Amino acid sequence: MDFLTTFPSMGRADLAALRRGIDAGFRDFSREWGEAIEAFFHPLLRFLVWFDNLLVNTPWPIILGAIGVLVWAGSRSWLMTLGSVAAFFLIGYFGMWHDTMSTLAIISVATILCVAIGIPLGILMARSNRAQSTITPVLDVMQTIPSFVYLIPVVMLLGIGRVPGLIAVCIYALPPIVRLTNLGIRLVDRDVLEAATAFGASNWQKLWGVQVPLALPNIFAGINQTIMMALAMVVIASMIGVQGLGVPVLRAISNQYLALGIMNGLAIVALAIIFDRVSQRYGQRLQAHRKGQGQ
Template sequence: MFPEIFDTKPLRRSIDDGLNWVVKNWGDEFEAAASPLLWLLNSIEDLLIATPWWLFTIILVGIAWLATRRWQMPVVVLVGLLFLGVMDLWEDAMTTTALMITATLTAIVISIPVGVWMSRAKPVRQTVTPVLDLMQTMPSFVYLIPTVMIFGPGKIPALIATIIYAAPPLVRLTDLGLRSVDPAVMEASRAFGTTPSQRLFGVQIPLSLPTILAGVNQTTMMALAMVVIASMIGAGGLGYQVLQGIGRLEVSRGLFAGLGIVVLAIIFDRITQSFGKQLQARIGLAEART
């Protein structure tokens, strides 16, 4: 046994009491601040569920064709979506997709400005990097405790926990992409008398778009990786089906719902990767696919 150096109970009690005080005095304010996120999530979910399956399939197959210009990926998307429909997982898949899209959009809005800030100020990068390390290594269940205490079980704590878990890769890759722009190109843009804002939006961001899009891809995948855990506090969707399969020992329910999550992951992963390769080819960072 490790010797007890000091009693940690008062420290733990003070942390719990502090969070209880926040919930009691600021709970309503936190719920009001999170209401736009809930509105966005519900709006996207209602839109996806209301969209006829055949229309959603045509749209996603068309996006896959535009991303790859080959027939293989659209066929994979078509087969995957038909699998979700045949296995009676369509509505749950739309709920999961809505959570993933909302978390990804929110992460984009937050992460890209933070990544830009990090790339332009070394002290900010040195401060934010340990925070990102903590966000990525902290067990995701830890995020659920304070969010459930503040908001109660439901979609909002699941969404917030998903955003916290999924945002760091996009912050890192945005910072990396902006700092990796060729210094000669930056020097040439300065010689033309451009302002820092013009260099950022006219040179750095366009040249670093493939890297930023890779960050979006990673954020999307990490958001999907959270769906089972998020279902434990009321997120619903395919993760809830997996959770029910565990609770009822129904192998088929858990297996098919898990395969549904894999289908969504493959679809969104391949589409975003393909768009990233197209951007690389356009700006000369990679050979165009033939």
């Protein structure tokens, strides 16, 4: 038996009218506010384009040197540094340098945005149970809703291009940094907070002098997961005009180019491994440093 025949008060005609009303309302909203929303995101678009052009136009030896310095600063491992530089060299050798730099640009900007938004939200959740109960369902929806669903309103408002793709990446990648920041601050030992209070520390001093420093390993774990989830959106973001390694992968799927798809897929994997290992190693060093200070 059909569900609507069991509950005839809400028939198919009513559902169709409801859908048409929602569609018409959103179209009216996008027509009225679309230009204002585009203007709001225009500075972000300019920064993203500038950063993309900077990476693409910088000579590759300088990029390799900068990657080596950053990997060494994060991991303190010569093996990991040489492996990362070698991976980027091979990416350039096989003709994927331009797409890799574009991917690196959007992942970097998305991570910066997620950190700038996620850490304050995580702190707010840690300091307020009401905020946690309000924000947690939103994070659940962001993590579980299919990305193609929220791409629809984003594309309707902003069209095809880099900013819609960046927003889609941020929606998908934001929850881990928020959750792990909240968890890290809540796991700080109460005895430590009581000791800080006994020394006359204010709430602001306890937050930035005690809780956030002790929560840094969890926060960096959240940044690690945010980067991984942002990289997972590379191919999907390419469907709405984001340049990068996702574009040739999408072209390979459409035209059954096996070699093209595998090579660009392996380049994405190389980026993921480098980001993952470096951020993990930095988090481990940070945790060891905190334990050494505690002793």
